[in-house]
Amino acid sequence: MLTFMASIFILIFGYIIYGKVVERIFGADDHRTTPAYSKHDGFDYSPMSWWKGSLVQLLNIAGLGPIFGAILGALYGPVAFIWIVIGTIFAGAVHDYFAGMISLRHNGAQYPTIVGKYLGKYAQSAINIVSIALMVLVAAAFTAGPAELIAQITPLTFTTAIVIVFLYLLIAAVLPINKVIGKIYPIFGGILLFMAVAVGFGMLFIFENPIPNLTFENMHPGELPLWPLLMVTISCGAISGFHSTQSPILARTLKKESEGRKVFYGAMVAEGVITLIWAAAGMTFFGSTGGLQEAIAAGGAAGVVNEISQTTLGTLGGILAILGVIILPITTGDTALRSSRMMLGDLLTQTTKLDFAGKKAKLLLIVPVALPAFLLSQIDYSFLWRYVGWTNQVVATVMLWTAAIYLLKQAKFHWICSVPATVMTGVTATYIFYAPEGFGLDYSLSMILGTILWVVVMVWFVWQVYQEKRQGYPSVAQSKVS
Structure with missing residues (x-):
């Protein structure tokens, strides 16, 4: 209990x-x-x-991530609280803030464009492919997941449900932002917060088991290593690269720059609180991490959410759980398509020098990203999600390095970005060698290879620092326009 309450206050x-x-x-x-x-x-x-932008941003970046990811991360025990708190404050919220504010300073530029400006054209070319692929994967996964549940609770077939969900994604992705997203999504953001607060009160006054206090012990029943799996399992709610593709959407709506802390940093902290609540609920409700693992095996993460919600709020909780599992991923899937359409537009504008800003161009640009997303949505959801995880954290790592170079070029305190970038480089470098969806190597060998890759990146950054110092920070004079 003490650890949980302290974590909430630290986040605030x-x-x-x-x-x-x-x-x-x-x-x-x-x-x-x-x-x-x-x-x-x-x-x-x-x-x-x-305030509306903050709720839209929260819904865009959250979806089911801070719920499902938190439940899976809860298998590691209370040590997950440390990652959620430290990751949110010093990595995730910093990442989201700079993704949004650097975009704002560059006229609402999309994530790959920002990367190209500060990490070079080769990095931009690579990240264009990676980030658009991530958006397509997210849109596909967040179509398949809700469609599966709709098919289970209604007479509709899975294929029919996919078509209905995807048609909505297309409509929301091409309409003006104030038509659907700006009007309806704040309400859904409120539902997400309400569910989290209700579950939080449930832990305090309804659940039979006490909230576990902090221990550094890895309590995963499957004995999976904390490093780097916990940092990829709990991404939304600590740090997620997907957010760097969503923040530019809201960067185009801010009335003044001081609102950035509320919209970008604040929404990420709110997501951290939601993640903390669901992680604690997962550890508490079933009595142990072993009990939680059995519940996940029986009904999946969605079944766990439904059981906890019904216990906390009765029939209303069950309805909210179902709505959450259906609506929340859909509202993330449509903004994934929207940002992929924006990224593709920026890419084509830069490479062809033609104008892709018109309304007709926006409608055409949705086709090449929507078609593969629709085809992939018919593949097993869990298979898709495995490949979202690592790609997501690579995008986050690159965004942090981009922000570090941005600050370095202006002779500002780059450590607030370069330190978390260093940590995330270690996470992604090790994960790709160890994870089943990566090379699936032995853990010790993965640690060695990951460390070698990490050293290469560190040498690159030290060289960047040396170059900027040697040149006397030439970018400082241009800081007013950058």
Whole structure:
């Protein structure tokens, strides 16, 4: 109990204190005109109130990630609390803030464009492929998951359910942001928060078992290693590269730069709180990590959510659980398609020098990303999700290095980005060698190879620091326009 309550307070104070530190280092300036006004088109660029933007951002970045990921991460025991708290404050929220604010400073540019500006054209070319692939995988996975549940609780077939879900994704992805996303999604964001708060009260007053206190012991029943699996299992709710593709969507709606801390840093902290609650619920409700593993094996993560919700809120909880498992992934899938359409538009504009900003172009651009997403959605959901995990954290790592170089070029305190980037480089470098969806190598060998790859990246960054110092930070003079 003490560990859980302390974790909640640390997350809140992290937003209040460290969020302000990050904002000051970045240099938010309300005298600047934001893209919502300078490039207003009533479609993607449109002013939105900060509170509405925060709820939309929360729903965009969250979906089922902070629920399902938290439940799977709870198998490791209370040590997961440490990763959620530290990851959220010092990595995830920093990542989201810089993804959104650097985009804002570059007229709402998409993630690959930002990477290209600070890491070079080769990095941009690679990350264009990786990030668009991630968006397609997310859209496919978040179509298949809800469709499976719809087919189970209605007379509709799985194929019919997929078609219905995907048609909605297409419509939401091409409509102006204020037509559907800006009006309806804040309500869904409120449902996500309500479910988390209700479960939190349930742990305090209804659940029979006490919330476990902190232990550094790895309690995973399958004896899976903490490093690096925990950091990939709990991504949404600690740090997730998917967020760097979503933050530019909201960067095009901010009325002033000071709202960035509330919309980007704040939404990530809120997601951290939600993740913490569901992780604690998973550890508590079933009495042990072994009991949780049996529940997951019997009904999957969705079954665990349903059982906990019904116990906490009765019939209402069951309804909310079903709505959550259906609606939340759908609202992430459509913004995944939306951001992939934006990325493809930026890529084609840069390579062909043609204008892809018109409404007709936006409608055409959705086709090449929607078609593969629809075809992939008919593959097993769990198979798709395995490949989302590592790709997701690679994208997050690259975004942190991009932000570190951004700060380095302006002679600002780059450590707030380069330190978490260093940690995430170690995570992704080791995971790809060890994980079954990677090379599936022995753990010790994976650690060695991962360390070698990590050293290569560290040498590259040290060289970047040396180059900037030797040249006397030439970018500082251009900081007003960057």
